[in-house]
Amino acid sequence: MEIKSARFIKGIGGTDEILEDGIPQIAFIGRSNSGKSSVINSLTGLKKLAVTSSLPGRTQKINVFFINESFYFIDLPGYGYAKVPLKIKKKFHSLINWYFFDSGIYQEKVILIIDANVGMTKDDIEMFYTLKEHGKNIIIVANKIDKIKSSEYEDKFNKIREIIGENQIVPYSAKKKKGKEDLLAVLF
Numbered sequence: 001m002e003i004k005s006a007r008f009i010k011g012i013g014g015t016d017e018i019l020e021d022g023i024p025q026i027a028f029i030g031r032s033n034s035g036k037s038s039v040i041n042s043l044t045g046l047k048k049l050a051v052t053s054s055l056p057g058r059t060q061k062i063n064v065f066f067i068n069e070s071f072y073f074i075d076l077p078g079y080g081y082a083k084v085p086l087k088i089k090k091k092f093h094s095l096i097n098w099y100f101f102d103s104g105i106y107q108e109k110v111i112l113i114i115d116a117n118v119g120m121t122k123d124d125i126e127m128f129y130t131l132k133e134h135g136k137n138i139i140i141v142a143n144k145i146d147k148i149k150s151s152e153y154e155d156k157f158n159k160i161r162e163i164i165g166e167n168q169i170v171p172y173s174a175k176k177k178k179g180k181e182d183l184l185a186v187l188f
Helices: 036-044 086-102 122-133 153-164 180-187
Strands: 006-012 025-030 062-067 071-075 109-115 138-143 168-171
Touching: 025 036, 025 086, 025 122, 036 062, 036 071, 036 109, 036 138, 036 180, 086 122, 109 122, 109 180, 122 138, 122 153, 138 153, 138 180, 153 168, 168 180
Parallel strands: 025 071, 025 109, 109 138, 138 168
Antiparallel strands: 006 062, 062 071
């Protein structure tokens, strides 16, 4: 699969007709600063499609991108640590829960992005198991592999595999553009 076109449609904060228009959705979720927006940019080849920031909590709405005029990438706010007031964090949490678990919206795939160097945090594990309990089709993207020392690589991935079991995991580096073809192959 090759991504030939990608454009930002809109950011939404809840119920919206675009989420129920029948166009397939691939949702990107992860801890704040795990690289969700960077992964979307690297997949599309557009550096500034999804806004990135070194400050956790940059994505504050459900951002909808139209890919190849045939499906949506859905970029959700991050969970866990973010440099935003508690009230905003709670809003993120409610928005994520609504989209995945209460809205009835179907996602073709859910891309759970983790920081491969940090490993799966308590928040990542909780999100993984909650998505799994709700029957979501989950692909784990272990982003930031470029930050792992080669001597630690195998150990870090073994720890992730212990948690996720048979679920698919794609080693990835949005920065170095590693894993792009592997991820595109399992997305479609």
